Amino acid sequence: MMNYLFAGLPLLSVQSWTYILVGLTFSLYIFIAIWSRASSTKDFYVAGGGVSPLTNGAATAADWMSAASFISMAGLISFMGYDGGVYLMGWTGGYVLLALTIAPYLRKFGKFTVPDFIGDRYYSGTARLVAVLAAIIVSFTYVAGQMRGVGVVFSRFLETSIEWGVVIGMLIVFFYAVLGGMKGITYTQVAQYCVLIFAFMVPAIFIAIQMTGTPIPQLGFGGTLEDGTFLLDKLDSLHRDLGFHEYTSGKKSMIDVFAITCALMVGTAGLPHVIVRFFTVPDVRSARLSGGYALILIAILYTTAPAISAFARTNLLQTVYNEETKEHVEYKAMPDWFKQWEETGLVAWSDKNNDGRIQYVAGPAIKGKTPVFAEDNGANGERLVTNPDESSKNELYIDRDIIVLANPEIAGLPNWVIALVAAGGLAAALSTAAGLLLVISTSIAHDLLKMQLMPDISEKGELLAARISAAFAVVVAGYFGINPPGFVAAVVALAFGLAAASFFPAIILGIFYKRMNKEGAIAGMVIGLGLMLFYMLNYKFNMFGPTTADDWWFGISPEGFGTVAMVVNFVVSIVICQFTPAPPLEVQQIVEEIRIPSGASEAQDH
Amino acid sequence: MEENNLQNKEAHNKKMKAYWRENLRYLLILLVIWFLVSFGAGILFAPSLDSIRLGGFKLGFWFAQQGSIYAFVVLVFAYVWLMNRLDKKYGLDK
Numbered sequence: 001m002m003n004y005l006f007a008g009l010p011l012l013s014v015q016s017w018t019y020i021l022v023g024l025t026f027s028l029y030i031f032i033a034i035w036s037r038a039s040s041t042k043d044f045y046v047a048g049g050g051v052s053p054l055t056n057g058a059a060t061a062a063d064w065m066s067a068a069s070f071i072s073m074a075g076l077i078s079f080m081g082y083d084g085g086v087y088l089m090g091w092t093g094g095y096v097l098l099a100l101t102i103a104p105y106l107r108k109f110g111k112f113t114v115p116d117f118i119g120d121r122y123y124s125g126t127a128r129l130v131a132v133l134a135a136i137i138v139s140f141t142y143v144a145g146q147m148r149g150v151g152v153v154f155s156r157f158l159e160t161s162i163e164w165g166v167v168i169g170m171l172i173v174f175f176y177a178v179l180g181g182m183k184g185i186t187y188t189q190v191a192q193y194c195v196l197i198f199a200f201m202v203p204a205i206f207i208a209i210q211m212t213g214t215p216i217p218q219l220g221f222g223g224t225l226e227d228g229t230f231l232l233d234k235l236d237s238l239h240r241d242l243g244f245h246e247y248t249s250g251k252k253s254m255i256d257v258f259a260i261t262c263a264l265m266v267g268t269a270g271l272p273h274v275i276v277r278f279f280t281v282p283d284v285r286s287a288r289l290s291g292g293y294a295l296i297l298i299a300i301l302y303t304t305a306p307a308i309s310a311f312a313r314t315n316l317l318q319t320v321y322n323e324e325t326k327e328h329v330e331y332k333a334m335p336d337w338f339k340q341w342e343e344t345g346l347v348a349w350s351d352k353n354n355d356g357r358i359q360y361v362a363g364p365a366i367k368g369k370t371p372v373f374a375e376d377n378g379a380n381g382e383r384l385v386t387n388p389d390e391s392s393k394n395e396l397y398i399d400r401d402i403i404v405l406a407n408p409e410i411a412g413l414p415n416w417v418i419a420l421v422a423a424g425g426l427a428a429a430l431s432t433a434a435g436l437l438l439v440i441s442t443s444i445a446h447d448l449l450k451m452q453l454m455p456d457i458s459e460k461g462e463l464l465a466a467r468i469s470a471a472f473a474v475v476v477a478g479y480f481g482i483n484p485p486g487f488v489a490a491v492v493a494l495a496f497g498l499a500a501a502s503f504f505p506a507i508i509l510g511i512f513y514k515r516m517n518k519e520g521a522i523a524g525m526v527i528g529l530g531l532m533l534f535y536m537l538n539y540k541f542n543m544f545g546p547t548t549a550d551d552w553w554f555g556i557s558p559e560g561f562g563t564v565a566m567v568v569n570f571v572v573s574i575v576i577c578q579f580t581p582a583p584p585l586e587v588q589q590i591v592e593e594i595r596i597p598s599g600a601s602e603a604q605d606h
Numbered sequence: 607m608e609e610n611n612l613q614n615k616e617a618h619n620k621k622m623k624a625y626w627r628e629n630l631r632y633l634l635i636l637l638v639i640w641f642l643v644s645f646g647a648g649i650l651f652a653p654s655l656d657s658i659r660l661g662g663f664k665l666g667f668w669f670a671q672q673g674s675i676y677a678f679v680v681l682v683f684a685y686v687w688l689m690n691r692l693d694k695k696y697g698l699d700k
Binding site: 024063077082084085088089092093095097099101104210218221222223224230231232233248249250254256258261262285289291295296299302303306484592595596597598 | 622625626629633636637640641644645646649650652653656660661662663664666667670671672674675676678679681682683686690693697698699
């Protein structure tokens with residue numbers, strides 16, 4: 001049925017196509033890096049400060065959309081249904097906060113980094129240091145996840161080991177981040193946005209046509225299937241049949257959904273690698289506009305992702321369950337993709353009731369997080385699983401990442417589309433990694449060396465230091481990509497909580513509350529960050545003894561706790577500020593000035 | 607001359623205060639809408655909105671996974687437009 005797609009395209013294997021597409025896109029990134037080398041610290045930190053709003057919008061979108069947005073998000077939503085909305089609303093709604101309440105003012109402030117702002121606004125080296133530490137912690141946790149993403153894509157599509165995948169990714173990022181700094185990163189990110197959005201949309205459009213007869217996934221999402229029922233109604237009824245929670249209504253408590261959404265929004269607005277992108281445009285007006293462009297470009301992916309989730313979920317359930325006969329389908333009747341992904345360990349089946357059919361129902365299929373396979377095969381030829389959870393009837397384990405990675409195969413799309421997904425996943429991971437590495441290198445070279453330890457360092461020396469710290473950061477990130485501490489995945493989600501609990505209140509109060517002083521801000525950041533870390537360690541990693549969801553404060557999960565820590569930060573800051581001296585006049589003057597987009601010194605000129 | 611300068615400065619400060627107040631008013635209105643489309647329609651009122659249908663969507667679900675995002679895009683561009691107009695009014699657009 002998809003034969004017309006092959007017209008004019010040679011029939012190559014998925015792997016050949018992947019080599020071609022990944023090779024082409026990587027050459028493009030390297031070409032851009034050489035063409036846009038940085039020659040000054042201003043080039044290196046903020047791309048010379050003359051980037052156009054649309055260019056910055058596209059670069060911001062790529063910077064922002066990580067391997068998690070591209071590879072994992074649609075899969076997560078596919079398994080969470082309505083509750084997955086926390087990511088959609090959280091990660092786009094945070095942009096509204098950023099564009100309205102932070103970006104224009106920090107652009108007017110006109111320095112290079114977030115710690116610059118915190119340090120100057122709170123006239124304190126301590127405040128700057130706290131901000132530098134928070135920026136480095138947030139960025140490192142986040143970047144390790146990106147390098148891991150690069151490794152996973154390489155190992156799946158090019159059959160290299162994850163380690164080699166990470167090394168190749170490191171070399172590419174090393175090349176253009178170290179050479180080009182922010183300037184190189186900006187223009188490669190624009191190219192990476194184009195690659196990733198194309199790679200995301202092509203399969204989505206084909207699947208929307210196949211399933212709902214419309215090329216627009218956002219409409220197909222609310223459209224009807226071949227038999228005339230609405231897609232979402234079909235999905236709800238399949239879910240009810242198999243004992244799952246209804247797809248369109250939530251399983252999490254309302255207060256937790258509220259808190260997680262809020263923590264993700266506020267965390268997004270406080271992420272240093274995104275904020276710093278707004279320093280690259282020429283003026284306040286462009287900063288506002290580029291926020292708008294970035295959000296549109298992000299919204300294209302974010303409104304498509306939940307549609308993919310619903311399509312893929314329906315496809316998957318209809319593959320293993322026959323709704324008309326109410327029968328579970330035999331393992332032997334599974335399509336090729338099922339067995340291929342079983343080979344990678346992302347799908348696993350253990351025939352608990354020995355009927356040869358795949359019972360996919362609510363409940364855990366295995367004990368622990370991932371399936372452990374035995375050497376030999378079972379009666380139906382399946383890979384035997386050694387850790388099935390016999391307390392549940394569910395026999396099927398599915399890794400959520402498969403939803404985006406395998407969707408084109410499940411839908412029977414041609415090989416080049418499948419390969420495109422690999423190139424897109426790499427673009428998403430590399431662009432975000434580069435943005436984060438730049439924050440780390442700037443934090444070290446500018447905020448620590450130049451502003452704290454060696455104020456007399458020359459322009460050339462600072463540029464060299466920035467390059468060396470970028471190189472250092474690449475190596476550390478690569479190390480964590482190859483040897484991920486078990487908690488990386490969990491910490492990435494919590495990085496938002498940390499950003500929400502530390503930066504956001506200090507920045508907002510710094511702009512909107514002139515009386516805010518250093519005592520209040522530092523106390524707020526330290527207590528907010530400390531509380532968040534404590535809650536994380538206690539309830540997520542059980543460092544102080546075992547805990548369950550019943551122990552959570554107000555029923556709020558560690559992912560949503562950033563909201564509480566942020567509120568505490570605000571309250572502490574404001575209360576302490578009342579009992580300590582007001583900031584000096586020249587600082588209040590800075591606040592007055594950042595509130596006015598231009599011409600602030602008019603009166604003094606007369 | 608000294609006095610003239612002082613008067614100018616005071617008038618300018620007053621103008622900038624007025625500019626900031628209008629800016630805050632816009633922010634407040636936009637952020638209330640921001641809250642209503644996401645936390646309101648997508649979370650707090652989602653269960654009751656779900657009894658209304660929008661094609662194949664339940665309305666609360668639609669707001670949580672589609673509608674709020676469209677509204678966000680509109681809000682950011684509304685902000686750009688309002689602020690550019692405000693800058694012009696106060697002669698800050700150069």
